Amino acid sequence: MQTMPSDLQETFRALADPSRREMLTRLRDSEMTIGEMAGHFPMTRAAVKKHLTILEQGNLISVHARGRERINRLEPLALKEVSGWLDYFSNFWDDKLTRLQTAVEAAEGNSK
Amino acid sequence: MQTMPSDLQETFRALADPSRREMLTRLRDSEMTIGEMAGHFPMTRAAVKKHLTILEQGNLISVHARGRERINRLEPLALKEVSGWLDYFSNFWDDKLTRLQTAVEAAEGNSK
DNA sequence: TTGACATAATACCAAAAGGTATCATATAAA
DNA sequence: TTTATATGATACCTTTTGGTATTATGTCAA
Numbered sequence: 001m002q003t004m005p006s007d008l009q010e011t012f013r014a015l016a017d018p019s020r021r022e023m024l025t026r027l028r029d030s031e032m033t034i035g036e037m038a039g040h041f042p043m044t045r046a047a048v049k050k051h052l053t054i055l056e057q058g059n060l061i062s063v064h065a066r067g068r069e070r071i072n073r074l075e076p077l078a079l080k081e082v083s084g085w086l087d088y089f090s091n092f093w094d095d096k097l098t099r100l101q102t103a104v105e106a107a108e109g110n111s112k
Numbered sequence: 113m114q115t116m117p118s119d120l121q122e123t124f125r126a127l128a129d130p131s132r133r134e135m136l137t138r139l140r141d142s143e144m145t146i147g148e149m150a151g152h153f154p155m156t157r158a159a160v161k162k163h164l165t166i167l168e169q170g171n172l173i174s175v176h177a178r179g180r181e182r183i184n185r186l187e188p189l190a191l192k193e194v195s196g197w198l199d200y201f202s203n204f205w206d207d208k209l210t211r212l213q214t215a216v217e218a219a220e221g222n223s224k
Numbered sequence: 225t226t227g228a229c230a231t232a233a234t235a236c237c238a239a240a241a242g243g244t245a246t247c248a249t250a251t252a253a254a
Numbered sequence: 255t256t257t258a259t260a261t262g263a264t265a266c267c268t269t270t271t272g273g274t275a276t277t278a279t280g281t282c283a284a
Binding site: 129131155156158159162163166179180181 | 271272273274275280281282
């Protein structure tokens with residue numbers, strides 16, 4: 001059985017939830033506290049905090065204390081690792097697109 | 113051609129399980145039946161079939177009948193859509209890597 | 225037709241996921 | 255110091271998930 005870095009597993013797991021993905025897109029625009037994040041979601045602060053913890057376990061965010069607040073900051077390197085995993089398939093989809101484009105061009109050539 | 117992210121949720125959900133990700137890497141090398149796939153995993157055929165169904169729901173594979181067998185084939189376009197979602201963050205990690213590389217080069221320059 | 229084989233369908237189970245409510249703790253402010 | 259605020263930590267509940275076992279269906283081959 002292939003052994004993948006366990007943190008990549010935690011990253012994929014964290015990305016599986018739509019609320020967490022939306023949290024990442026919000027953190028792309030600006031870091032924010034748990035309370036600020038909770039203001040954007042129809043769930044309790046406790047639930048938002050759980051989601052942020054899972055994002056942190058997936059190395060997708062880092063958390064920094066500022067007084068009694070906790071600043072949540074995007075850490076995009078984990079996303080880059082996911083991108084690297086996807087690259088394992090990229091020539092495959094490129095091939096498929098190439099064949100498709102070739103077929104389209106052939107059809108256009110016939111119609112001219 | 114812009115096919116907008118239809119149901120990326122099902123794709124992300126399918127990618128969250130390590131067995132399913134390994135199934136995708138196996139299908140990258142060659143399409144195969146349910147029974148063949150089951151030979152590579154320590155679980156029943158029924159469990160493998162469930163995983164393949166979830167991969168199909170995530171548009172990551174297609175299933176084709178061949179007699180009494182079912183051929184499972186990689187459909188990488190859904191992975192390309194995931195890659196597109198990640199691109200929303202790519203300048204972020206590029207920035208971070210650029211800063212890191214700059215710092216490394218500066219350190220090397222100091223040591224020479 | 226009969227029997228073996230590959231898969232489909234269903235019921236069931238334990239554990240994980242996603243959520244709430246409640247209480248404790250640490251810090252800011254009056 | 256007292257009080258309000260921001261978060262942490264549990265306990266608990268319901269639904270989903272990943273797995274099994276069992277039975278049914280369709281197809282190949284003798």
